[in-house]
Amino acid sequence: MIKKKMKIINKLGLHARASSKLTQLACSFTSEIFLIKDKNKVNAKSIMEVLMLAASKNTIILVMADGIDEKKAISDIETLFINYFGEGE
Amino acid sequence: MIGILLVTHGEIGKSLIDCAAHILDNYPISVESVSINSNDDLHKYSDIISKKIKNLESGHGVLIMTDIYGATPCNLLNKFIEENKVEVVTGINLPMLIKAISDRKDNINTLINDSIECAKKNIKKI
Numbered sequence: 414m415i416k417k418k419m420k421i422i423n424k425l426g427l428h429a430r431a432s433s434k435l436t437q438l439a440c441s442f443t444s445e446i447f448l449i450k451d452k453n454k455v456n457a458k459s460i461m462e463v464l465m466l467a468a469s470k471n472t473i474i475l476v477m478a479d480g481i482d483e484k485k486a487i488s489d490i491e492t493l494f495i496n497y498f499g500e501g502e
Numbered sequence: 503m504i505g506i507l508l509v510t511h512g513e514i515g516k517s518l519i520d521c522a523a524h525i526l527d528n529y530p531i532s533v534e535s536v537s538i539n540s541n542d543d544l545h546k547y548s549d550i551i552s553k554k555i556k557n558l559e560s561g562h563g564v565l566i567m568t569d570i571y572g573a574t575p576c577n578l579l580n581k582f583i584e585e586n587k588v589e590v591v592t593g594i595n596l597p598m599l600i601k602a603i604s605d606r607k608d609n610i611n612t613l614i615n616d617s618i619e620c621a622k623k624n625i626k627k628i
Contacts, residue, residue, distance in 0.1 A: 429525040436604070437529065460526070461601045461620050 414479040415487045423497035426469035429460075431498035436460040438493055444480025446490070457490075504610055505558025506602055507566045508535040508594065509551060509575045515567075515594075522599050531603055534558060538575040547578055555588060563587045563610040565602065565617075567594040589614055597624035 421427055427435070439446045439457040446457035450472060455462035457476070468474060474494075478486040493499070508515030515535030523531050534554050538547060558564045563586065568576045571592040579590045589610055591598075598621035607613045 430527065433526050433529070433604075437527070460604050461597055461624070464597075465623070 414477060415483045416475060416477045417487050417491065419474050419476055419491055419494045421468055421470055421472045421474065421494065423500050424470060424502045425500065426472065427463065427466060427474075427498075429464060431500065432460050432463040434498050435490065435493060436463055438489060439486070442478070442480065442482045442486040442489075444478045444483045444486050446479075446486055447477045449475040449477065503532065503560055504562045504606055504608065504613055505555070505560065505564040506533040506599075506606075507551070507554050507558055507564055508533065508568070508599070509538060509566055509579060510535065510569045510594065511538060511540075511573065511575060513537050514569055518594065518596055518599050521596055522603055525600060526604060529604065532558075533599070533603060536575075538578065540574045544574070544578060548581075551578065551582060555582060559587075562608050563589065565610060565613055566590045567599065567602070567617075568592050569594055586610060591618060593618075593621060595621050595624065597621055 436458060448455050448457050450466045450468055453466055455466060476490055519533050519535055536550055536554060555564050566579055576592055582588050583590055591614055598617045601620035602613060602617045605616060
């Protein structure tokens with residue numbers, strides 16, 4: 414299992430479309446992937462669970478991946494965070 | 503895949519589908535809608551709904567979502583209900599629809615329970 418803290422840097426935070434991108438990316442891996450914010454732990458493959466985090470800009474999310482492709486999962490998810498979820502700002 | 507059909511007052515269903523498609527981006531949506539105008543001859547809707555159900559049925563059943571329990575769109579649907587094949591849920595909201603589309607199980611009863619649970623969970627006082 415790999416855990417890594419990631420910061421949300423895009424202007425709108427983990428809103429609906431950003432959550433959808435994250436979910437679709439997470440679903441492309443066989444590993445189990447979870448997001449943790451404070452005491453809330455959600456399945457990164459379920460958009461409606463991800464949205465329940467209501468995570469705004471500058472929130473730190475702990476991303477956990479467990480499985481055969483966990484390393485690539487964490488790496489690709491981190492890239493998505495760094496790239497503002499593809500939103501430009 | 504379980505078919506999903508929205509039968510609602512006016513354009514609510516179409517708008518919900520547009521919003522879900524916008525949020526889910528490239529995700530395959532495969533949802534249809536029927537807009538009910540209660541001033542129209544209601545008999546025509548039975549044929550439209552029946553055809554839509556047939557089009558959506560691929561062997562796993564069809565889940566119909568409507569808005570208000572006891573209202574005209576809901577009442578039109580009673581005759582289409584077949585246990586475990588064509589089921590109806592009321593109180594549709596956007597979270598319910600997105601949950602159903604994005605987490606579409608092969609078991610219609612699981613899909614119904616998950617969708618209703620998600621719809622309720624998203625009604626909150628902030």
